[in-house]
Amino acid sequence: MSIGTPKQPANAPxxxxxxxxxVDPGLKRWQIRFPKALRTPLGIVGAGILVLxxxxxxxxPLLAPFDALAQNFPRLSAPNGENLxxxxxxxxxxxxxxxxxxxxxxxxxxxxxxxxxxxxSVLGAIAGYFGRAVDEIIMRIADLVFAFPTIILAMVIxxxxxxxxxxxxxxxxxxxxxxxxxVTRSLVMTARGSxxxxxxxxxxxxxxxxxxxxxxPNVISPVVVLATLDVGSAILTMAGLSFLSLGAxxxxxxxxxxxxxxxxQFAAWWIAFFPGLCILTIVMAFNxxxxxxxxxxxxxxxxxxxxxxx
Amino acid sequence: xxxxxxxxxxxxxxxxxxxxxxLELDSVACEYKLDGGGRxxxxxxxxxxxxRSEVLGLVGESGCGKSTLAKLICGLEKPxxxxxxxxxxxxxxLGLKKRAKELLGIQMVFQNPYASLNPRRxxxxxLDDALALNPDGGWTVESLLDAVDLPADSAQRYSHSFSGGxxxxxxxxxxxxxxxxxxxxxxxxxxLDAFLQARIARMMRDxxxxxGASMIxxxxxxxxxxxxxxxxxxxxxxxxxxxxPTDQIWNDPQHPxxxxxxxxxxxxxxxxxxxxxD
Amino acid sequence: xxxxxxxxxxxxxxxGKKTTHILKDVSFDLEAGRITGVxxxxxxGKTQTGLAVMGLSPAGAELSGSxxxxxxxxxxxxxxxxxxxxxxxxxxxxxxxxxxxxxxxxVGDQITDHLRHxxxxxxxxxxxxxxxxxxxxxxxxxxxAVKKYPHQFSGGQLxxxxxxxxxxxxxxxxxxxxxxxxxxxxxxxxxxxxxxxxCDDLDLAVLLVTHDFGVLSSVADTIVVMKNGVVVxxxxxxxxxxxxxxxxxxSLIESLPGAEVSP
Numbered sequence: 001m002s003i004g005t006p007k008q009p010a011n012a013p014x015x016x017x018x019x020x021x022x023v024d025p026g027l028k029r030w031q032i033r034f035p036k037a038l039r040t041p042l043g044i045v046g047a048g049i050l051v052l053x054x055x056x057x058x059x060x061p062l063l064a065p066f067d068a069l070a071q072n073f074p075r076l077s078a079p080n081g082e083n084l085x086x087x088x089x090x091x092x093x094x095x096x097x098x099x100x101x102x103x104x105x106x107x108x109x110x111x112x113x114x115x116x117x118x119x120x121s122v123l124g125a126i127a128g129y130f131g132r133a134v135d136e137i138i139m140r141i142a143d144l145v146f147a148f149p150t151i152i153l154a155m156v157i158x159x160x161x162x163x164x165x166x167x168x169x170x171x172x173x174x175x176x177x178x179x180x181x182x183v184t185r186s187l188v189m190t191a192r193g194s195x196x197x198x199x200x201x202x203x204x205x206x207x208x209x210x211x212x213x214x215x216x217p218n219v220i221s222p223v224v225v226l227a228t229l230d231v232g233s234a235i236l237t238m239a240g241l242s243f244l245s246l247g248a249x250x251x252x253x254x255x256x257x258x259x260x261x262x263x264x265q266f267a268a269w270w271i272a273f274f275p276g277l278c279i280l281t282i283v284m285a286f287n288x289x290x291x292x293x294x295x296x297x298x299x300x301x302x303x304x305x306x307x308x309x310x
Numbered sequence: 311x312x313x314x315x316x317x318x319x320x321x322x323x324x325x326x327x328x329x330x331x332x333l334e335l336d337s338v339a340c341e342y343k344l345d346g347g348g349r350x351x352x353x354x355x356x357x358x359x360x361x362r363s364e365v366l367g368l369v370g371e372s373g374c375g376k377s378t379l380a381k382l383i384c385g386l387e388k389p390x391x392x393x394x395x396x397x398x399x400x401x402x403x404l405g406l407k408k409r410a411k412e413l414l415g416i417q418m419v420f421q422n423p424y425a426s427l428n429p430r431r432x433x434x435x436x437l438d439d440a441l442a443l444n445p446d447g448g449w450t451v452e453s454l455l456d457a458v459d460l461p462a463d464s465a466q467r468y469s470h471s472f473s474g475g476x477x478x479x480x481x482x483x484x485x486x487x488x489x490x491x492x493x494x495x496x497x498x499x500x501x502l503d504a505f506l507q508a509r510i511a512r513m514m515r516d517x518x519x520x521x522g523a524s525m526i527x528x529x530x531x532x533x534x535x536x537x538x539x540x541x542x543x544x545x546x547x548x549x550x551x552x553x554x555p556t557d558q559i560w561n562d563p564q565h566p567x568x569x570x571x572x573x574x575x576x577x578x579x580x581x582x583x584x585x586x587x588d
Numbered sequence: 589x590x591x592x593x594x595x596x597x598x599x600x601x602x603x604g605k606k607t608t609h610i611l612k613d614v615s616f617d618l619e620a621g622r623i624t625g626v627x628x629x630x631x632x633g634k635t636q637t638g639l640a641v642m643g644l645s646p647a648g649a650e651l652s653g654s655x656x657x658x659x660x661x662x663x664x665x666x667x668x669x670x671x672x673x674x675x676x677x678x679x680x681x682x683x684x685x686x687x688x689x690x691x692x693x694x695v696g697d698q699i700t701d702h703l704r705h706x707x708x709x710x711x712x713x714x715x716x717x718x719x720x721x722x723x724x725x726x727x728x729x730x731x732x733a734v735k736k737y738p739h740q741f742s743g744g745q746l747x748x749x750x751x752x753x754x755x756x757x758x759x760x761x762x763x764x765x766x767x768x769x770x771x772x773x774x775x776x777x778x779x780x781x782x783x784x785x786x787c788d789d790l791d792l793a794v795l796l797v798t799h800d801f802g803v804l805s806s807v808a809d810t811i812v813v814m815k816n817g818v819v820v821x822x823x824x825x826x827x828x829x830x831x832x833x834x835x836x837x838x839s840l841i842e843s844l845p846g847a848e849v850s851p
Contacts, residue, residue: 130406195420196428196436199481202384203440203488204414207406217430371772372743473630503629503799508845530772533802537845574774576802578844580829584784584806586777 043292049285064096086270097253120180128188142178229290232283338392354548367539417490423477427469434465444489591793592618597653625808643670685746696734744775
């Protein structure tokens with residue numbers, strides 16, 4: 001069977017000039033380079049803060065001036081030369097406790113977000129692609145979860161499962177997956193009708209392959225952005241649960257638990273203030289990063305740049 | 311408005327090629343449910359035949375059902391009535407399973423070049439997917455890009471770095487790579503600048519015919535269809551009102567709607583005459 | 589006497605360190621009672637030229653040169669002042685009629701809204717004028733039309749309503765950006781006829797932006813051909829189409845099916 005040498009279009013010469021399309025202008029170079037150039041100042045700040053915290057968490061045992069569990073110091077002493085951030089009701093150094101707490105909080109938050117993103121996305125993709133009964137079932141369960149305020153539902157689940165970090169993680173996982181499911185479902189539903197997906201089906205792709213190979217790459221970016229922004233919420237929810245004694249078990253240091261303790265010792269403001277400040281900085285850092293990622297990865301922004309102007 | 315019983319014989323013109331037609335539509339109809347209840351027949355009793363190595367132009371204005379007809383041909387919609395047969399096989403609607411092997415010979419080029427390519431996969435990967443269907447066809451990614459007048463380094467890039475016209479050419483290359491017997495173009499040039507339209511249409515026609523395929527070219531632009539089609543079918547309100555060889559449609563149109571369409575084409579003669587004015 | 593004189597118009601956009609020149613030394617005139625067609629491919633700058641006249645250049649764009657509108661300089665005019673001209677003396681009609689209108693307001697509301705914004709007219713009088721203008725643009729049943737919503741009209745009718753909205757304040761300049769591209773060919777002729785009538789009857793200076801030479805051949809008096817932000821050819825319609833001087837114009841016309849160009 002012949003390759004089928006194509007006849008040249010009647011009015012275009014076979015030259016490099018033709019390849020460069022005298023009539024079809026293509027995209028200007030500036031329009032292509034644009035996405036790579038974007039790096040927002042806020043994103044850099046967020047990333048910087050996160051890196052600092054990662055270092056703090058990894059090297060906590062080395063950085064912490066004292067043992068986080070040791071009750072050596074005069075109780076409730078204000079920040080001073082020895083205890084830079086003061087001591088708590090049991091005479092433990094606040095600074096050391098904060099640093100060690102980062103070692104549990106950060107990984108736990110990231111872990112729970114990754115798990116809920118995975119669970120939610122897979123369920124959402126299945127709902128979006130196959131539709132009908134499967135869609136109804138998954139979305140109604142999601143609606144059920146959405147009906148309750150997050151922290152209340154997390155509380156109920158954690159209380160039912162019992163105290164402990166593991167149970168707190170499970171509780172947060174169960175309340176977080178629906179947001180991802182909803183987002184993924186609508187992304188998949190949009191992609192499902194796109195011409196490139198149909199083209200794939202005409203080329204013999206099965207529904208499953210279409211979902212995994214064609215649609216998934218388009219869904220990942222928005223989900224990553226959502227997940228990044230969600231880490232902040234996860235940390236807050238975990239702190240909330242710990243505040244209510246439903247999270248990490250004492251004496252393990254935990255920011256939420258420290259705030260809880262600080263509330264009952266209002267005069268000793270440093271006990272609640274510094275852990276609160278830590279939560280603030282980390283949540284802000286993740287939010288900045290998430291916003292910056294959204295700007296660079298959002299297909300709409302990227303596509304806007306790709307269109308020609310006339 | 312226009313009478314449809316004026317062209318009963320023409321509507322099922324014999325295909326010029328000998329033997330059974332490559333693609334046959336027999337009284338095909340397609341219905342959509344309307345919001346307020348009731349049904350809308352987008353395609354209403356269409357019979358068409360497509361022979362081998364033939365280009366059939368399908369013209370009509372927006373809302374006449376030509377896109378729905380394209381979807382029926384490819385099996386993307388289920389006919390409410392009638393049958394679609396490709397190379398002797400019935401065309402079944404596409405479900406969740408893989409496309410039936412015998413139907414892989416039908417490929418489509420879509421209207422919207424900005425949605426025809428996966429934005430997150432390289433051009434090479436998308437062309438390879440199509441080449442996998444037709445390993446003995448003799449095409450390679452490089453030869454495909456060459457055939458559509460794009461530089462070889464396009465393979466490494468993503469779709470967003472290409473203009474509409476270039477993306478459409480890539481879409482054509484992908485459809486060709488699969489070695490189709492029937493290439494359906496659903497208004498493939500409508501989103502392009504006027505200057506590119508004829509060129510891309512001719513490119514599609516040449517590539518299709520040279521690789522032994524037939525083409526159904528759907529368009530609302532008659533001048534371009536005249537340029538590339540062997541036969542033309544005119545569609546109005548879900549029905550085919552006239553089918554004839556291209557020259558005949560132009561020189562001796564039978565149906566009032568065909569005449570109306572032809573009269574509306576502006577002549578590029580610089581005379582400042584608006585079509586339809588005397 | 590030129591209504592609009594564009595001289596050495598330059599438009600550039602700076603993003604980060606990159607500066608892109610969208611328009612380079614563009615010069616041509618718009619005359620009252622004549623339709624000037626601007627032709628070019630996507631990216632040629634034809635739409636940006638029209639937007640520059642309207643004062644709608646992209647944010648952060650630098651515009652230099654001169655756009656003289658009946659003695660008034662438009663380049664560098666403060667936005668507030670340009671605002672007062674827009675819709676009143678300078679008006680524009682866009683490609684997609686469906687997205688030119690608010691889907692939840694009646695057509696009458698939308699047309700009279702901007703009339704009443706610019707001129708102190710009572711609601712009743714504004715509505716009467718709207719009905720009159722709709723009649724002028726041949727929208728069927730104008731009295732009922734003002735009470736309807738955009739989705740109840742076809743593409744062609746909506747475009748007529750868009751024209752009505754554009755001329756209701758008696759502008760001097762009308763910029764039509766691909767007004768028939770989204771319409772069927774049988775509807776196109778009617779809109780082109782309307783454009784011609786409005787231009788003749790109201791003595792408008794019309795800038796018609798399009799990539800379709802068929803449209804230009806039907807209604808343009810003068811044709812300006814643009815490529816990559818530069819004007820490559822200007823001339824009377826018949827001359828440009830049948831005997832183009834510039835190679836680019838020639839290649840554009842030759843690329844049309846069935847067009848014949850004299851050597």
